[in-house]
Amino acid sequence: MDFEPDRGLDAFRQEVRDFLHQHLPPELAGKHRSSIRSALPDLVRWQRILDSRGWGAPYWPEEHGGTGWSVLQRLAFDEECVAAGAPTLDGFAHKLLGPVLNHFASAQQKAEHLPGIFQASRLWCQGFSEPGSGSDLASLRTRAERDGDHYVVNGQKIWTSYAHEADWIFLLVRTDPSARKQAGISFLLVDMKSPGISVRPIHSIDGCHHLNETFFDNVRVPVANRIGEEGAGWSITKFLLNNEHATAADLPVLRRYLMQLQRMARELRVGTQALGQELGFALQVARFEAEVEAIAMLVKRVAAMEQAGDHSPAAHALGSVLKVRGTELQQRISEFMVQALGEYGAIAYATPEALDPAAEPLPEESLAQGIAMEMLFRRASTLYGGTSEVQRGILAKLLFQL
Structure with missing residues (x-):
């Protein structure tokens, strides 16, 4: 590891500061000073400002439409945005789902879902944890049964942050109950407006509403919304969680x-x-x-x-x-x-x-x-x-x- 100061990184940091000074609206600057996600209108407005600058995907490689910044540049960008009190981004889309789509999704799936991330017109939540299947994620019981060109999803997710604001959810489901528990899991993308989805708020100890219970009652999901092969959900999830742990x-x-x-x-x-x-x-x-x-x-x-x-x-x-x-x-x-x-x-x-x-x-x-x-x-x-x-x-x- 090189411990010498990176002069290029200093210049990059100054570029970010200049951009924030010129383009972060005064009514938004300093408004966000907590770890709770920004109010939805502020998040959407800021995302579109970044996208107009070409920074709509600050954590992604250039070949996927991102900035191509190094890890240290991404960190400097985050630090300067926090210091300026800039609104947050949709972290589920940018840091979790986005890399999964870039790595595993088909060209058609990318064309369907990536533009909405750049424009914040499609916000996401994560459907992983269940009652009794939090730390032991592989024991999840929400099931998806194949019915022609659709899966029929039944079950419950819990601690689904911002499900009440999300347009879509990326969801782990059990598609093969006879397989060993890691092998029978698949990764689905589900429209939150689908019939049979209901969301119930959980007010957490901080007094805020960002957590939810999410219920699936015979929800029909097109097979085309599955990422990767059936049963490949666990390997995709390990890829996603490695990114999450590192940040x-x-x-x-x-x-x-x-x-x-x-x-x-x-x-x-x-x-x-x-x-x-x-x-x-x-x-x-x-x-x-x-x-x-x-x-x-x-x-x-x-x-x-x-x-x-x-x-x-x-x-x-x-x-x-x-x-x-x-x-x-x-x-x-x-x-x-x-x-x-x-x-x-x-x-x-x-x-x-x-x-x-x-x-x-x-x-x-x-x-x-x-x-x-x-x-x-x-x-x-x-x-x-x-x-x-x-x-x-x-x-x-x-x-x-x-």
């Missing part, structure tokens, strides 16, 4: 947390002095800064291995390490931010985008906006995408192979 550390979010702590250090007071002058607070922030930099170095190492085409067990193991270390650090820093706010940390102030623009919060309230909600949201970080326990099990198996 789960969410370094841009960790850097945003450090920015919020630095603001607290300047603006919150303990008696007559700034909070940043309190030794215990300053020492803990310094420790967090060191841990975030360690995560950043590991991200760069994984990026270098990906650029080199290294798909060895060691490379896969580092993805799991990032998932564990990054998500557990997200929890610890967000908990510390709530503690640092003192009595203001006990109140779940709304995120900035949810506030009445006419309201004039106190300085402490302004700092506290969204922090408690963020801390509560991050309780799930070590669960989604494979629990920390599952990741440690993967690491143990991989280390045994080395």
Whole structure:
């Protein structure tokens, strides 16, 4: 791994900053300061601005219509967007489904589904987890029975984030109940407007509605909507989850947390002095800064291995390490931010985008906006995408192979 500064990356980062300064609408800039997905109109508007610049698929290779950016360029883009408070993208489409379509889909399927990602005219959700089949994903029971040119889907998915806003869902189903559990799974794309689909909200501990239960009652899905061969769903899912694990550390979010702590250090007071002058607070922030930099170095190492085409067990193991270390650090820093706010940390102030623009919060309230909600949201970080326990099990198996 090359530890020399990348001057080209510095120039790229400045290009992104200039673009954000010129093209991020003032009414959107700084509006989004939490890990919850942006409001739908903001997400769609921002996606179309990026697409008009040629950045509509910032994480994809050029041959698939993407920017062709390196892993480190993609990371710099994410960091600058977070720092500017830009709206989020449809992460399900860009980082999970998109690579699957580019790698496994037919030309006809790509022509059908990819344009909607570029224009945010087709938003997606993920139908993987089920009651009793979360960490043990291969035990899923939602079934799809072949009936001519269609599958008939019956079952239930849970924790389907943003299913209430999604146009389509990418879905794991069991097409061969007689096969061993990994071998009998297929990967379907399903229109959420299909008859027989119902969505029921789950209000999570952060007080928000982004999770759902999704039910399938004799839903007819064209066989043409299957990605890959029947029974190939598990291998496709492993491809998808490897991408998810490698990005789960969410370094841009960790850097945003450090920015919020630095603001607290300047603006919150303990008696007559700034909070940043309190030794215990300053020492803990310094420790967090060191841990975030360690995560950043590991991200760069994984990026270098990906650029080199290294798909060895060691490379896969580092993805799991990032998932564990990054998500557990997200929890610890967000908990510390709530503690640092003192009595203001006990109140779940709304995120900035949810506030009445006419309201004039106190300085402490302004700092506290969204922090408690963020801390509560991050309780799930070590669960989604494979629990920390599952990741440690993967690491143990991989280390045994080395």
